[in-house]
Amino acid sequence: MAQRAIELILMRQLASSLAQPILLLDADGDLLFFNEPAEALVGRRFDDVGEIRRGEWAMLFKPSEEDGTPVKREDLPLLIAIDRQEPAHRNYWIQGLDGVRRKLESTAFPLVGQSGECLGAVGLFWEID
Amino acid sequence: MKVTLWGTRGSLATPGPESIRYGGNTSCVEVRGEDDTLLVLDAGTGVRRLGDTIRPEIGRVDLLLTHLHMDHIQGLGFFEPLFMPGLSVHIWGPSSTTEGLRERLQHYLSPPLFPVRLRDVPCKLTLHDVVQREDFRVGPFQIKADLVCHPGPxxxxxxxxxxxxxxxxxxxxxxxxxxxxxxxxxxxxxxxIAQGADLLIHDAQFSEDEYPSHVGWGHSSIPQALDFARATGVKALVPFHHDPSHSDEIMDELWEKAKADPDLPFALVPAREGATFEL
Incomplete structure (x- = not known):
């Protein structure tokens, strides 16, 4: 596997050092990494699931409104950050791989490298009790 | 390819009787191709003595800067080829997100830090911004530059x-x-950058004991340099960028300990000023 861009490597290192749940996507929208605090939301350990392709992760967590209406993929902050290269923020519910439904607040932003190229996106999450 | 080390010290030039064997000049490496094409890697204080060996007849010199911290550019104003009219000097190095290489170098090569402005040097000067993962060619050399983990571009x-x-x-x-x-x-x-290289010149500034109080400074400990060389499968490692506080005596002890590992899968040759390697 080719080496990732240094900006992605550094972002993963930073995410690994924070208590904030963080997801990291590449420019194609594939889920490259989630940190240990995010494992509690995802419901699985990153080492167990590894990287997840774009078409799979967004639906895997069953994002929905409070009444259960599915959130469209294009309305998910992380995919807004990737596809429109804009920051985004919203609340929604997910069902983790452990089957537990959780209410989240999520902020995402595009990760623009030193060359000006969008290399991916970062999603930060807060679980709302 | 012939590789010669003109400066092996990190952070600050360290002349004196304590640093005679490993050297006191900061980063500078000469690379000569089979056809005598010359690459100069970094312009620490070691570049002054290297510059004195270069004659205008060579026609072209390419200087590759890894970054613009002072210990990698301090010798630039004393690099004789810059003052040879008609000689082509190409400087390759990283821009920042807000300034090109020329603007960044001008911060140093202009008053009050230096009396001669970059725009006034008499050589035929060309600057090249090295962007992420760009490959370029100089004579017989195919060169790849890639950003690495160190503060600043x-x-x-x-x-x-x-x-x-x-x-x-x-x-x-x-x-x-x-x-x-x-x-x-x-x-x-x-x-x-390093994968499978015949020779890796790599940061090994700190001892294992010193590293914990220098985390985030952008440098490796000796065990980390060894682990990196092992992970990238290089054939030989030249630990480089020695800490200014490390005397020849201290370094003899550090390298003796490092070489004691019987399972090192590569040659370990700590950098000494003046050393040469034929690849």
């Missing part, structure tokens, strides 16, 4: 001539924030 260089590869990453802290270092190649800073 910093690249490593992978230099190939025929089937021989030199990797140069003098300032590098790939273990920063990585409890599982060295990680898998996709997440290892500098992997593609």
């Amino acid at each position: 910093t690249v490593g260089f992978r230099i190939r001539e025929n089937d021989r590869v030199l990797a140069y990453i003098p300032d590098h802290e790939p273990a920063l924030g990585m409890p599982d270092f060295p990680s898998e190649p996709a997440w290892l800073s500098g992997y593609e």
Whole structure:
């Protein structure tokens, strides 16, 4: 596997050092990494699931409104950050791989490298009790 | 390819009786191709003596800067080829997100830090911004630059001539924030620069005991440099960028300990000013 861009490597290192749940996507929208605090939301350990392709992760967590209406993929902050290269923020519910439904607040932003190229996106999450 | 070390010290020039054997000049490496094409890697204080060996008849000199910290550019104003009218000097180095290489170098090569402005040097000067993962060619050399983990825009260089590869990453802290270092190649800073190189010149500034109080400074400990060399499968490692506080005596002890590992899968040759390597 080719080496990732240094900006992605550094972002993963930073995410690994924070208590904030963080997801990291590449420019194609594939889920490259989630940190240990995010494992509690995802419901699985990153080492167990590894990287997840774009078409799979967004639906895997069953994002929905409070009444259960599915959130469209294009309305998910992380995919807004990737596809429109804009920051985004919203609340929604997910069902983790452990089957537990959780209410989240999520902020995402595009990760623009030193060359000006969008290399991916970062999603930060807060679980709302 | 012939590689000569003109400056091996990190951070600050360290002349004196304590540093005679490993050297006191800061980063500078000469690389000569089979056809005598000249590459100069970094312009630390070692570049002054190298510059004195260069004659105008060579026609062209290419200077590759990994980054613009002072210990890598302090010799630039004393690099004689810059003052040879008609000689082509190409400087390659990283821009920042807001300034090009020329603007960044001008911060140093202008008053009050230096009396001669970059625009006034009499050589035929061309500057090249090295952007992420750009490959370029100089004479027989195929060169790859890639950003690596060090504060500020910093690249490593992978230099190939025929089937021989030199990797140069003098300032590098790939273990920063990585409890599982060295990680898998996709997440290892500098992997593609160093992978399988015949010779890797790599940061090994701190001892194992010194590193914990210098985390985030952008440099590796000696054990981390050894682990990086092992993970990238190089054939020989030249630990480089020695700490200014390390005397020859201290370094003899550090390297004796490092070489005691009977399972090192590469040659370990600590950098000494004046040393040469034929690849």
